[in-house]
Amino acid sequence: MQYTTEIVIKKPLLEVIKKMSAIDSLKYWHDGLVSAEHLSGIPNELGSKIKLTYSFGNREVEVIELITKQDFPHQFHLSYTGKGMRNIQKNYFETLGANSTKWVSKNELQPTSFKMSLMLFIMPSAFKKQTKTSLNNFKNFIEKGISVNTFKAN
DSSP: OOOEEEEESSOOOHOOOOEEEEEOGHHHSSSTTTEEEEEEEEETTTTTTEEEEEEEETEEEEEEEEEEEEETTTEEEEEETTTTEEEEOOOOOOOOTTEEEEEEEEEEEEEESSHHHHHHHHHHHHHHHHHHHHHHHHHHHEEEEESSSSSSSO
C-alpha cells in the first residue's frame, strides 16, 4: 500500500531539519518510544541504522530504522523494518516563506507476514492515521514544545 501525507510546520526549514535529525528529540514526538539505540554507520548519514523500541500497553515493538537517502535540507528517506512489516518512507521538505516548511511523507507499506497483510487489507486507514498523527506530533513538538511522552520538551 502506498500513500502520501503532508503538513505545514510554522518553523524555518533548517530548524525543522535540525530537530528532525536529532536522535535525542525522537522521544518528544515518537509516541510510545522507550529507547533509540544507534547500531551502525555515522548518525544521520546514508546507511546509518538505529533500533527503536516502542511500548504500546503491554506490547513491545522493535523496529530497525535505516537511512536510505540523506540530502538535507530537502530529502530524508528511511526504511523501517519490524516484525511483519516494512515501511519505506520518503520525506521531502520545502520552504514556504521565511518561517514555514512543508513536509511531504510518501510511504510504501510492505507486509512480510500473512497477519500484517490481512491487517493492511482490513484496516488501511489505521496506518494512514498513524502517519498523520506522527507528523502532527512533530509539528506540536517543534512549534509549541509539546511532548507526546512524559519527557519535558526543550
